[in-house]
Amino acid sequence: MKIDLDTLIVVLTRRFKADVVSADCQSMPLKGGAVGQVCLVTGIAQTADGDALPYRIVLKIQKKWERYGDPGSWRREYDLYASGLGATFSDAFRWPACYLAEIHAEEDEIRLWLEYIEGMSGLALTGDMYEQAALELGRYQGKLYAEQPAVLRSLTNLSDSDFMKHTYLHDRSWPVVHDYLRSEDCAFPQHLRRMLIDIDEQADEILARIEKLPLVLCHRDFWVTNLIFADGKLALIDRDTCGWGRLGEDIASLIADDADIDRMVDYYRRCVPAYYKGFSEYANVSSIADPCVYELILLKFGYRLAAGYLHAEDDEQRTKVVRTLRQIHDMKTALHGAD
Structure with a gap:
């Protein structure tokens, strides 16, 4: 160059x-x-x-x-x-x-x-680093939510607050993936198919619940490759998707977006409480009975994963998708048990 x-x-x-x-x-x-x-x-x-x-x-x-x-x-x-x-x-x-x-x-x-910041990133991050990232994100979003600094009113180029919703509806409109999940040819285990179809069938009610959550400034690409840990501190890169979103959107990405598959449930158990702990240092969230992080994960990544399975080039990639969906399925009981 x-x-x-x-x-x-x-x-x-x-x-x-x-x-x-x-x-x-x-x-x-x-x-x-x-x-x-x-x-x-x-x-x-x-x-x-x-x-x-x-x-x-x-x-x-x-x-x-x-x-x-x-x-x-x-x-x-x-x-x-x-x-x-x-x-x-x-x-x-x-x-x-x-x-x-x-x-x-x-x-x-x-x-x-x-x-230039030299540090640890990607799948090299430890469970403690995940938890620290969740805590610090909660503190940052909670502080902005509570204090509403003047700079927030000057931010005119942000992604829309309904960006996640619109993306999900757009993904759901793809007939290839939508119809595959409901076809006899679908190779997903029945409980995983049911999980993805249930989200579609309950989407209106779930989205209505999500829209009652606090509106916060989201990174919207908060995954391990965009996090750099150096000297016990966190730096965050690539904010081109930044915008208003709902409490928990970024944590859904941290847990499920190309994370260490075998530790996703553990990260879910650790990161959701840490995130809420950080946010609650500045704002009262005691009235939120259901953080909807599990649902946010499925809305954000369910169709993306299913499309990845359909377009996978080999069995290894397909197996990775199924393993990821299994981990997401197991998150439902990770914090509070089955409904």
């Missing part, structure tokens, strides 16, 4: 709070795709005082694209960094510092020059 050196020097000057006069650089991709890429930029910065400072910076480039039901998501991280939302985070729960946010309207592209 070609790096503009003049821009890099501006970024490094802000990074080190020193007068950087020159720098060399190398870049390597961290991840990328057709509409965006993330790379690690490294090198040595030279200051006017003669210091040679090694650095690592993340450059995230996002081109314009349109996510279903959320056309503004491509530039959302730029808007959030420009909004001052960063002041609402704590030392224990934050996002990476942004040294420079650029938007190139003529190219329909944003560029974010971000702090």
